[in-house]
Amino acid sequence: MNISKKFTLPSFLGDILGATELQGPVNYKYKDLKSATANFSDANKLGEGGFGDVYKATLNNGKTVAVKKLAILQSDRAMTSFENEVKLISNVHHRNLIRLLGCCSKGPELLLIYEYMANNSLDKFLFGEKRGFLNWKQRNDIIFGTARGLAYLHEEFHVCIIHRDIKTSNILLDDGFQPRIADFGLARLLPEDQTHLSTRFAGTLGYTAPEYALHGQLSEKVDTYSYGVVVLEIVSGQKSCEIKSDTTGEFLLEKAWKLYENGQHLELVDETLDPNDYEAEDVKKMVEIALMCTQSSPALRPTMTEIVVLLKSTGSWVNRPLTRPVFVDSDHKRVRVDTSTSTGSSSSNATASISQFSGR
Template sequence: MAVLLVVVVSILMMSEFGTSQSNNNSTSSTPIRLSCGSNAAMSSSSFFSNLNSTIDQLRSQLLNNGVYYARAQNLRNEDSVYGLAQCRNYLSTAHCVACFDVAVSAVESCSSVNGANVFLDDCFLRYENFNEFYDNPQTTMDVGVAPTGICGNHSASQPTSFNQTVEELLSDIQIATPRTSNLYVASTRQVSSSNATIYAIAQCVENTTQAICQNCLDTAYNNLYSCLPSMEGRTIDLGCFMRYSETPFFQDNQTTNIIPFLHQGGSSKLSIIVGASVGVGIFLLILASSFWYKLRKKPKKDEDASQFQGVKNYRYEDLQSATHNFSEEHRVGKGGYGEVFKAIIDDENVVAVKKLHVSYGKAITEFNNEAQLISNVRHRNLLQVLGWSNNGPELLLVLEYMPQGSLDKFLWGEKRGTLNWRQRFDIIFGIARGLAHLHEEFHVKIIHRDIKSNNILLDDYFQPKIADFGLARFQPEDQSHVSTRFAGTLGYTAPEYATRGHLTEKVDTYSFGIVALEIISGRRCTEVKFDGLDNDSNYLLEQAWQLYEKEIHIELIDEALDQNDYEEEHVMKIIEIALMCTQSPVTLRPSMSEVVLMLSIGHSLGRKQITRPTFIHPERRVHVETKGLQKM
């Protein structure tokens, strides 16, 4: 131990020298998490000899310019030591080594055991006497310490715009980081409503795989999401680190160009951005020469129409032409709100054009108001409105085009069985985040009223986007929607809304619970299934509740899923959260922000916390609902 103490003293002296040279990248001298192992070394003298040698080797590697990740091992005698260290890539070599020195001094308190890990904002250090974490990046052995989120004490003054900016920035670096060669990204984003700039980084250990890095950052993102609207937050895991702050902690010229890593079409987006820097004169010349062609061939913005933050008002005839007169071959969907057509507009952009079925006189005025509202909604899990048209025989919306289609196709349609458990959980979590944004984060509370599996669209990475939010008032009356005052789909609709017209955001919470059960089971909520347990036939919610009461709700999971693909405890937890969302009375249901939190942190649920849902069979709902709504 004396040898280690000598090393620590010398390290502290070097750390003081390194820190004194700090500027904007000053190294934090306070560990944000320190964990010591639980087992004593077999031989203190041999273990600490190996430890000192390992630390010397790690430090020697980090002294090389451009080296931010180091591994070393010493296997003499019986007490082997495996160590690794990593610095953030925005540090200079001197600051990296200085942070490492502080980390070494911090683990002195773990001197009586044979393992430790310590995290600082700028670096981390870990050593153990086993090699699972060292040789195999897929190991789950993490000395019993769960991923941790640490939030700041101060909240943003304008939480709506701040939350949206941070969420979008973290979402982008969460996607981009695993696709970079060094598994590291630093990026910034300006808050739209202020002059504030958000700084954020994400980093995975360099010997891991892209898939493991992605899974680690998914958890990190979920932990940081729960920090909002705190002005700073960081989340730490033994495989990755993510941080955001309104205070700069790296220089503006140290950011990563993440555009090529975000989408498959990233390279083309990059060329657009580069091309935009060409001289104004050349641009205007090209624009003038092509104007007449685009005027004839492409849908255009109505010059007399208003614009809502970049959302265009298109001429009806242009969208009609782009969809080949709304031809059958261009139709990609049909639902309660209307038909959806694939179209190519504005510089070959592929979009979806939704033709709304509306027949009452005030529709245009209401449509304009609704279009203005929903066009301002921006969230990664909400389908973006790109434009609209109100000057033709039908009202049209121009939306993002999702080539993967709707969720129901993957649960019981032609793509059934292709979603693994990780993808299903991500979809459940994404829907929850989208609804939380509509209910609590947007400046106006929006209640969807018709959450169902075919209103959930999937992007190329199987991330969900909620469609048709804000369109409930345009819902026509048909066999699935029993009143023009009632906008919902039988099987998904909360009992209090279906029978009494009582509308709160908890109606969406109920529908979310039903969709979550569909995703887990791969089964329609309106499908009757014979239950061998009670010799009875049940709908999905009834069966889920009966299995939960018998504590065997794992049996609800889709048989198409590989049993090696999921942990039973995790699936059962998600089923319990779904059942919480369907409880009666309404006051017992969690808010969607609480659902997001439970999904993020693995909240443990006790059986007494969940009450029995109210069951209303779909074939008996029409009579009851119509009678109830006539009294309103």
């Protein structure tokens, strides 16, 4: 498949930005980007990641963009990979995904140029200096928009793209606090003749599914797991790897499961939220969707399209048995797992409970 070839947009125009034909990336000059970032100064640094740092840049035309400096070797193989990935990602257009505007491969470093989000990343609003700013509706919108963006990457784009590193710092917020998934530098394509890839680890422990963190097995369900962890963080305002002083040494996923088993969903809610701002049933629904996404077996986790359907639904689906989630300790890479279910039902029942949702 020639991924750089132009193609006509499918019928779901409401979810896609841009014209009727998708264009390739713009090639920027290294000297212009160096000047636009004030020589990649610390004052313009927006964030740091395993695959490179991101800088705020003001172009000659006055437009503000984000420049990602990739920390990869510029071998012939790396250059080919870079060029292919840029061609692919420049064709990804969706309201809940950060737009890749261009690239630069003619300089001492490989650079990607993205649209700039002034509100920065979700983690700042959950755990940082802006904690307590987001109300329940805004959090609900972020949960839904993130699911919709991932569903597009997995099932609606013309090839399946697995992000690999979904976490709150990779979810940016636009001016209306709608989510935009960022950092496709870790994304790889899933071959059509394989159910999973065996690959080196490229995610963030605490968010990453155990089959990927421990065995390098990659599928779309890795993103589903990470999404479930993010949902719990949005609801609770607690980091996935953080142990609160008022708990008995439990990580967020363990805490959420115990509260779910005891019917105490409301105790998980971020204390900065106004109790009049949300309904108990809405909280229960979000927690159960998160736990559905973090089940031990990838086969039991729903697809992201199924999650979008669940988030839109208002029916009685909440009594389905779930298997206990798995958590990989970020310090010691230990797996915390239990094969029990919340109701004593078999895991095959959980599979059946998900399969009834339409994937399209």
